[in-house]
Amino acid sequence: MFRILLSCLLLCAGSAWATDSSLAEHSYSYDFDEVNVNVDPTIGNVVNVNGVSVSISGWADSAQLVHGDSGQFDRVISANLQEVPGYGWAVRNSYEDENWHQTVDNTSSKGWQDYDFILFSFSSAVTLTNIDFGWAPTQEGSQEVSVAALGTSGLNALTGQQSTWSNIIADALSSSYSLTHIGNNQHTTELNFTETARYWLVGAYNTVFGSVTGGSTFNDRYKISGINFTKPSVLDPDDNSTPVNAPGTLAIMCLSLFIFALKRKKVSRLTV
Ligand SMILES: [Ca+2]
Numbered sequence: 001m002f003r004i005l006l007s008c009l010l011l012c013a014g015s016a017w018a019t020d021s022s023l024a025e026h027s028y029s030y031d032f033d034e035v036n037v038n039v040d041p042t043i044g045n046v047v048n049v050n051g052v053s054v055s056i057s058g059w060a061d062s063a064q065l066v067h068g069d070s071g072q073f074d075r076v077i078s079a080n081l082q083e084v085p086g087y088g089w090a091v092r093n094s095y096e097d098e099n100w101h102q103t104v105d106n107t108s109s110k111g112w113q114d115y116d117f118i119l120f121s122f123s124s125a126v127t128l129t130n131i132d133f134g135w136a137p138t139q140e141g142s143q144e145v146s147v148a149a150l151g152t153s154g155l156n157a158l159t160g161q162q163s164t165w166s167n168i169i170a171d172a173l174s175s176s177y178s179l180t181h182i183g184n185n186q187h188t189t190e191l192n193f194t195e196t197a198r199y200w201l202v203g204a205y206n207t208v209f210g211s212v213t214g215g216s217t218f219n220d221r222y223k224i225s226g227i228n229f230t231k232p233s234v235l236d237p238d239d240n241s242t243p244v245n246a247p248g249t250l251a252i253m254c255l256s257l258f259i260f261a262l263k264r265k266k267v268s269r270l271t272v
Pocket residue numbers: 061062063072073074075112113114115
């Protein structure tokens with residue numbers, strides 16, 4: 001009987017695991033209706049997107065490393081974010097004046113090579129799937145964007161403000177993509193990440209993150225108007241079908257089998 005009970009318990013545990021592994025994904029859009037400028041999405045003016053808190057912060061390599069700087073001021077430090085109404089969000093790094101027509105860019109009228117990035121922080125791990133752009137000067141050359149999914153070490157390197165972009169994404173999944181024109185002042189980029197992360201860097205094309213075939217550097221500048229992301233969830237509320245291996249159903253089955261086994265043993269004793 002103990003064997004039967006043990007088998008039932010193992011069956012229940014195994015089936016519960018099978019149910020958890022069949023995760024569904026939900027897609028969400030964040031179009032900056034509300035914005036919390038912070039590295040920590042749970043602090044400040046918390047913005048909730050279907051149960052996920054999101055915040056944004058600006059970053060650029062516009063400070064000099066103590067040792068080993070290339071002469072292009074390679075150290076990544078925080079930068080200001082600025083909304084350009086009707087177009088999207090941009091970064092104003094420490095080189096740029098307040099009244100400029102701001103963009104997320106790798107261009108500089110002063111000849112510096114610096115890359116603006118926006119960090120998206122999420123309260124739980126998500127997969128970034130699309131980036132929307134409110135403006136991009138495609139007449140100035142092909143427009144590309146770089147993206148990285150940061151882990152804890154990358155986040156610490158970023159917020160420590162003593163690292164280069166190469167240091168920050170050393171352990172991260174990263175890639176670069178072309179922008180696709182979809183309408184007047186509207187561009188989008190579809191990403192192909194399958195992993196989840198709480199921290200996503202999105203910024204001006206930097207080949208350290210990955211190269212785009214036929215891409216062009218130091219001519220990328222745009223405003224970011226929104227992102228799409230997916231979040232894994234255990235149960236799909238839109239799915240009305242009854243799970244075959246529901247743990248509750250299995251628990252009842254196990255209990256029935258256990259009672260049946262108990263009765264059978266009693267009968268066996270009486271017939272001896
Ligand atoms: Ca720089």
